[in-house]
Amino acid sequence: MFRLIKAIIDFLNNLDQRRGSQRSAPSTGSEEAKKKLKKFAVILPAIFVILAVLSSIYTIDPGEVGVIQRFGKLSSYSDPGLHFKFPFVDSLSKVNVEKVRRIEIGFRSERARMNVIQESLMITKDENIVDAQAIIQWKIKEPGHFLFRVANPELTIKNTAEVALRSVIGVTKIDDALTTGRDEIQVRTKEFLQELLDSYTSGVQITDVKLQIVDPPEEVKDAFNEVVRAKEDKERLINEAKAFFEDVIPKARGEAEKMIREAEAYKEQRISTAQGDTSRFNQIYSEYKKDKDVTWTRIYLEKLESILQRPKKVIGTDSSSGAINLLPLKEVFKD
Template identity: 45%
Template sequence: MPKNLGPKALGLIAVVLLMLWGLTGFYRVQVDEQGVVLRFGQYVYDTGPGLHYHLPYPIETVIKPKVTRENRIVLGFRQVGGTSDARRDVAAESLMLTGDENIIDIDFSVVWVINDAPDFLFNLRDPQLAVQMAAESAMREVIGQTPIQVALTEGRQEIEIRTKDMLQSLLDEYKAGIAVRRVQLLKADPPAEVVDAFNDVQRARADRERLRNNAEAYRNAIIPEARGQGEQLLQEAEAYREEIVNRAEGDASRFDAVYQAYSAAKDVTTQRIYLETMEEVLGNVNKVILGTEGGPGVVPYLPLPEVQRRLTEGSTAGRDGAQGRTSTPGVSTNAQGRASQ
């Protein structure tokens, strides 16, 4: 410094330096950032996007982490070289035990962002490592409660949702200031050493499912038919029951009517029942009718079967006089009457 500078010049220089030092307190926060102000290394407050001011360095400093940028980690493999297809499997991360005690090979990724910059900066020493370890722990717990068949087929989306929720809960307990956007399963396969045996099991399960479906189809075809036949038998039995009941009720009503008639006129009813019974019993029997009227030693006799026989023979032989020569049946001789007696 020149020796000829006076006190006024020195004061001016000091003011300029002080102003320049004061200008170091201005800072700008971008739209994808959050400003975190530290006073002698201790967190004081945070600011949003825009132009702000803090006490000049080294009294206060500002850290501006990217709070809207999505960060992604993968577990189960690592990229090798510059191509995305070159991968190195990390068995310590990817091999997991399922709920039914099978081993499954899983690769997955986690996408996360910062939702609380102070917690993210000061509560975790290595946020990337913390997310990785918490994600692996959450995935192992979810897989340990899931059967392998579900994990390989329809349960992938549920596994992703449950792992995301469990991972977020762990990070919230750590006060990590991290929000998990999504968990994505990249691969869920049986281990390469047993993939052939596993495929055989899968084919056997597919055959079992096919046979089960065929049995279900057969059952669906047989059961309605059997139910229809059963319903038909029930209806026929119901009709038969109605018929028998109605017939029995009719017989009972008829018997009751006969009994009422018998009670009113016992002799007439008895005679009528006797005649009806004889008519029913002797309807198809060859009969000889004996009259009740006649003189001494004479029995009125009407040989109806003989008359019918002769009429039949006369019509068959064509003899016109056969019926004329045959005496008209009427009253027999005394000898015949005695023989009949």
């Protein structure tokens, strides 16, 4: 911009020198004053026009929103790209609505981590004291509200976040805060904080609440850690018992089902065998009724055959002498 103004001034000087060289008579003092006045009258509007043109053109980068104020009052918003505004009437404020900012509660980590005790010490529902530290992540969702509805947005977010976290910790028991209730504390703090900021029309969106630590004070920290470890051991044993239950019960049910199936199969087998024996007996009995002597003799011989099949030794007695005789029938029945 300054180079352009300098070029206009040099052009006007060269133009004045050309006019002076064409004149033959020497210039008087009044004529020199008139020349300077004319030069000034040309330069000043030119500079004004250049500044007006340059200030009326602006660009909005991706992720930003341009907030236009006309005579100090909110007028409109501008999306990313090249835009034009009225010079000397409109004022522009660029707001990054995609950037995620953070606020720290209970500690500071700008150079070296430093605890802020007056922020982190909080009272639980059962009137115990805990040291709670958190990070609040937020971004701008309404640029106009963020710029004009709250005097100091970051300080407001910090104070409101501390209030929300204290409120949630105040309705939570210390056992839950130290062990399994951390996720619930984060969710409830985020919801309550967003509700408070919306009531202030702050134009801020809370993206996340992350608890860094929730510990008892240093004076009783060791005792609380022992309690926490005992509860963790309890949970571990319960989980192991549940795992054993889930492992043994299905196996027992499978064994029971197997035994039932085997019993049912044995039942069916016994029934089939009994039915077959009954049918066979009925057939024999029907033949027996036709000719009892023949049938009785056949059955007797079949039974003796099954009893005396391939005997190793046969012991008998002599009715006359009463001596015990060993009949070597093994050789007789030998193949």
